[in-house]
Amino acid sequence: MKVFLVGAGQVGTTIVEALHEEHELTVLDTDSTRLTSLSYAYDVRTVEADGASRRALAGAGVADTDLFLACTSRDEVNLVAASFARVEAPSATTVIRTANVEYIDLWREGRLDVDFVVSSERETAHAIARVIGVPAALETDVFADGQVQIVEFDVTEGASPDVVGPPLRNARIPADSRIASIISGESMILPRGDAVIRPGDRLVVIGSPESAQEWSKLLSPGGGTVDDVVVYGGGQVGAAIARQLLEQRIGVRVIEPSRERAWRLAEELPEVRVYQATGLDPDFVERERIGQAQAAVFAMREDALNHYAATLARVHGVPFTIAIVHDAIAREVYEHSGIDVTVNPRQVTAEEIVRFAHDPRTQQVAMLEGNRFEVLDITTKPTSEYVGLRFRDMPIRGALIGAIVRDGRAVFPRSDDVLQAGDRVIVFTETSRVPVVEKVL
Amino acid sequence: VGPRSTGLAVDVRAATSLCGTLLKYLSASALFPAAIALGYRENPLPFLAAGAIAAATGLALERVGSSAGISFREGYLVVVATWLLASAYGALPYLLSGEEQVDRPVDAFFEAMSGFTTTGGTILTDIESLDQSLLMWRQFTHWLGGMGIIVLALAVLPRLRVGGRQLLESEMPGPEVEPLIDRIRGTAQRLWLLYVALTAVEAAVFTLFGVVGVDRRMGWFEAVSAAFSTLPTGGFMPENRSWEEFAAASQWVAVGFMVLAGANLAVTYRAIMRRQPGLPFRDEEVRIYLAVLTAAGALLAMELASEGVQEGEAAIRHGAFQAISIMTTTGFATVDYTAWPTLAALTLIVLMFVGGSAGSTSGSIKIVRHLLLGKALRRELRQTVHPELVLPVRFNGAVIDERALRGVTSFILLYLGVFALGAAVIAVDTAIQGPGLSAIDVIAASASMLGNVGPGFGDANPMGTFAGFSDVSTLTMTALMWLGRLEVIPLVVLATRHYWRV
Numbered sequence: 001m002k003v004f005l006v007g008a009g010q011v012g013t014t015i016v017e018a019l020h021e022e023h024e025l026t027v028l029d030t031d032s033t034r035l036t037s038l039s040y041a042y043d044v045r046t047v048e049a050d051g052a053s054r055r056a057l058a059g060a061g062v063a064d065t066d067l068f069l070a071c072t073s074r075d076e077v078n079l080v081a082a083s084f085a086r087v088e089a090p091s092a093t094t095v096i097r098t099a100n101v102e103y104i105d106l107w108r109e110g111r112l113d114v115d116f117v118v119s120s121e122r123e124t125a126h127a128i129a130r131v132i133g134v135p136a137a138l139e140t141d142v143f144a145d146g147q148v149q150i151v152e153f154d155v156t157e158g159a160s161p162d163v164v165g166p167p168l169r170n171a172r173i174p175a176d177s178r179i180a181s182i183i184s185g186e187s188m189i190l191p192r193g194d195a196v197i198r199p200g201d202r203l204v205v206i207g208s209p210e211s212a213q214e215w216s217k218l219l220s221p222g223g224g225t226v227d228d229v230v231v232y233g234g235g236q237v238g239a240a241i242a243r244q245l246l247e248q249r250i251g252v253r254v255i256e257p258s259r260e261r262a263w264r265l266a267e268e269l270p271e272v273r274v275y276q277a278t279g280l281d282p283d284f285v286e287r288e289r290i291g292q293a294q295a296a297v298f299a300m301r302e303d304a305l306n307h308y309a310a311t312l313a314r315v316h317g318v319p320f321t322i323a324i325v326h327d328a329i330a331r332e333v334y335e336h337s338g339i340d341v342t343v344n345p346r347q348v349t350a351e352e353i354v355r356f357a358h359d360p361r362t363q364q365v366a367m368l369e370g371n372r373f374e375v376l377d378i379t380t381k382p383t384s385e386y387v388g389l390r391f392r393d394m395p396i397r398g399a400l401i402g403a404i405v406r407d408g409r410a411v412f413p414r415s416d417d418v419l420q421a422g423d424r425v426i427v428f429t430e431t432s433r434v435p436v437v438e439k440v441l
Numbered sequence: 442v443g444p445r446s447t448g449l450a451v452d453v454r455a456a457t458s459l460c461g462t463l464l465k466y467l468s469a470s471a472l473f474p475a476a477i478a479l480g481y482r483e484n485p486l487p488f489l490a491a492g493a494i495a496a497a498t499g500l501a502l503e504r505v506g507s508s509a510g511i512s513f514r515e516g517y518l519v520v521v522a523t524w525l526l527a528s529a530y531g532a533l534p535y536l537l538s539g540e541e542q543v544d545r546p547v548d549a550f551f552e553a554m555s556g557f558t559t560t561g562g563t564i565l566t567d568i569e570s571l572d573q574s575l576l577m578w579r580q581f582t583h584w585l586g587g588m589g590i591i592v593l594a595l596a597v598l599p600r601l602r603v604g605g606r607q608l609l610e611s612e613m614p615g616p617e618v619e620p621l622i623d624r625i626r627g628t629a630q631r632l633w634l635l636y637v638a639l640t641a642v643e644a645a646v647f648t649l650f651g652v653v654g655v656d657r658r659m660g661w662f663e664a665v666s667a668a669f670s671t672l673p674t675g676g677f678m679p680e681n682r683s684w685e686e687f688a689a690a691s692q693w694v695a696v697g698f699m700v701l702a703g704a705n706l707a708v709t710y711r712a713i714m715r716r717q718p719g720l721p722f723r724d725e726e727v728r729i730y731l732a733v734l735t736a737a738g739a740l741l742a743m744e745l746a747s748e749g750v751q752e753g754e755a756a757i758r759h760g761a762f763q764a765i766s767i768m769t770t771t772g773f774a775t776v777d778y779t780a781w782p783t784l785a786a787l788t789l790i791v792l793m794f795v796g797g798s799a800g801s802t803s804g805s806i807k808i809v810r811h812l813l814l815g816k817a818l819r820r821e822l823r824q825t826v827h828p829e830l831v832l833p834v835r836f837n838g839a840v841i842d843e844r845a846l847r848g849v850t851s852f853i854l855l856y857l858g859v860f861a862l863g864a865a866v867i868a869v870d871t872a873i874q875g876p877g878l879s880a881i882d883v884i885a886a887s888a889s890m891l892g893n894v895g896p897g898f899g900d901a902n903p904m905g906t907f908a909g910f911s912d913v914s915t916l917t918m919t920a921l922m923w924l925g926r927l928e929v930i931p932l933v934v935l936a937t938r939h940y941w942r943v
Contacts, residue, residue: 267840273830
């Protein structure tokens with residue numbers, strides 16, 4: 001597939017990383033240093049030009065592209081670039097990145113002439129809200145309109161002996177769920193009946209949302225439901241997170257130092273309690289009982305500030321901390337100092353955009369452990385060698401079918417269920433095996 | 442002391458000219474009572490002469506002033522001065538008629554101010570002895586003043602080159618005018634149209650009552666007078682004993698129209714135009730307005746019933762009528778409540794400070810301000826525990842601007858300050874010159890005048906008169922009515938040096 005990418009920032013780079021092996025990529029940016037470092041790292045064509053110029057796009061050969069991705073940090077440039085691409089390459093699929101809620105609404109109403117719209121803020125908010133919904137989870141993703149959930153857990157010492165210790169065939173695994181993978185350090189296994197979960201392992205579970213809750217309780221006993229979350233930072237990301245949490249009926253408190261932004265947020269979301277404060281003053285943290293929150297999200301603009309505030313919150317007793325990463329390096333710092341979950345908006349956005357580069361049968365993609373694993377949602381071909389086979393007879397190719405969506409309903413397959421043509425399957429696999437999996441199914 | 446600019450920052454000449462224009466057009470209103478006078482074979486000359494004097498004065502002011510347009514600042518001056526001029530004009534027919542009860546300028550001015558400001562307190566002792574045309578003039582001043590003289594001018598006159606919005610806001614009762622359509626003139630026209638329509642309906646209902654025989658006391662003259670007085674929440678009746686002698690059915694209808702007059706006209710307009718009778722009940726202010734009305738009426742009825750003053754339907758009717766009449770600042774009465782027990786009297790005095798809705802013709806503090814003050818106080822209490830919490834105050838779901846909120850607080854403080862000052866002056870004056878008043882009488886007089894309610898307690902009861910007061914008290918009360926109708930602030934602003942200087 002020929003892919004045209006406008007914007008070589010962090011989002012662009014993550015997209016290139018995910019797509020460069022299988023697709024023919026052209027990257028457009030006005031910053032030559034970014035392009036140079038990109039062309040040294042990956043085999044992609046780079047063009048130094050302005051994406052908002054029709055002549056530049058035509059000159060770079062946009063006419064014969066199949067997929068046009070506009071993902072600069074400027075909404076207007078993305079919008080203009082996509083509308084020029086529509087003129088130059090009418091058959092190409094266009095995707096833009098935007099932070100503007102108005103554009104997203106317009107697109108939903110069908111008034112914006114682009115095929116897909118991806119918003120960093122919204123994707124980030126979704127990622128965080130999913131994690132908060134399953135308190136022990138590191139990362140979660142949903143498929144089939146929320147019927148299937150992919151959850152990543154860290155196994156701790158306190159986990160229930162029902163699942164940790166005995167071989168899997170004897171373990172009491174919650175109904176409607178499958179363990180997709182047990183990761184310990186660099187090694188990963190697709191678990192069989194004799195595999196054993198040990199403290200320190202990382203689990204990937206595919207199952208119904210209810211089973212995800214059960215897993216959460218098994219792996220971190222004592223973590224109840226969440227109804228009080230403190231969000232540090234009331235900017236666009238913070239507001240999107242607050243909005244998403246409210247939708248899930250979770251109580252939200254937001255801390256925002258800027259008077260103007262605090263007021264705007266309080267006016268827009270009356271259900272949210274907004275503090276106009278930095279949140280770094282121990283008196284404030286004590287007075288407002290920030291420590292009693294079940295989770296805190298750090299969505300301020302500076303990584304260092306997020307890091308400090310998160311540590312302060314942990315000192316005051318917040319059991320679960322989630323922080324936004326702006327600079328990729330901060331992730332390690334965060335994790336090292338005990339922040340439970342980190343979310344990189346650019347990574348989340350790139351992930352969302354990469355979904356459009358897959359086989360048209362593939363509906364949705366999630367990435368786990370950086371880019372190490374992917375979860376695909378594929379509709380099976382009638383000619384697939386797997387169709388008509390019982391699950392226990394299927395050849396092993398380093399992939400695991402976690403769930404089937406048949407007639408719009410999710411089914412969690414047992415070993416003697418049979419795969420039918422036209423079934424949508426949720427498959428967990430290593431990123432390098434994605435093309436193979438897409439071919440055989 | 443540094444150098445001070447001696448130049449005025451207010452274009453007085455432009456304001457004078459505009460006042461002249463307004464007075465000139467207002468003088469046409471004398472034709473209505475003149476026609477009534479002709480119809481009753483009375484002397485129309487007092488009205489024609491008053492109209493002629495007003496027209497001449499208006500023309501003269503127009504000439505003296507400059508025809509330059511006015512801006513924000515002059516608006517205050519125009520509103521304040523126009524109401525003074527209008528009341529002076531309104532006093533002329535009383536003086537020229539030779540009627541003995543109002544032959545002194547102070548008294549005639551009081552009566553006219555009470556008319557235009559829709560207060561309804563009277564200086565007359567024997568109302569029924571007046572000429573029919575003079576009685577109708579009293580009612581007509583209510584009706585003109587209720588919706589606002591300037592609002593009327595904005596609605597009717599084709600080319601009044603003024604900063605419309607500012608004038609409208611200064612004159613319209615209530616903290617803010619919610620435009621019905623974008624243009625001020627269109628809003629003024631629609632409000633007046635609704636006002637005229639409601640008046641016509643009420644007059645028609647009462648006339649029908651008279652014709653059918655439901656209320657034999659009700660002729661067309663009484664019906665029109667009642668309508669002219671109810672919708673502006675005025676209080677004058679061409680009767681010595683207000684509503685006492687009318688039938689129970691008429692009294693209930695009057696209750697209904699008082700409730701309507703005390704509600705936000707813009708809300709009523711929308712409900713009618715969109716054919717959604719449920720619409721007003723979604724409005725926060727309407728809900729509280731109706732709740733307070735019901736509670737106050739029920740409280741009075743229970744007090745009357747338990748004290749044995751009234752019984753059964755009469756207790757409910759008299760309780761509801763008095764409560765609603767005082768709260769909407771109308772000032773009608775079906776009984777002389779002076780004889781009521783202390784608790785009932787105090788309830789009425791408290792109601793004088795409540796008022797109707799914003800955007801209605803009623804006076805006093807008004808429900809929406811109480812509501813906003815309550816919300817602001819609740820926020821203060823919450824912030825005592827959580828100082829950093831950002832808590833916008835909402836009204837009907839929309840966030841209220843902090844400046845507007847401060848405006849509400851200052852209004853209430855100023856209002857109470859003026860009330861206290863008024864009460865003090867009346868207390869001192871009556872102590873020196875008589876008549877002897879009780880503490881409740883003094884408080885009621887000041888609250889009733891400032892709130893444009895009308896009747897007070899003691900001799901100034903709804904069937905009584907303000908004739909017993911000295912000129913000092915009468916002038917003080919006239920000023921209180923003026924302040925109350927213009928909602929205090931425009932007048933107080935004029936009294937500051939910063940208004941006049943750069």
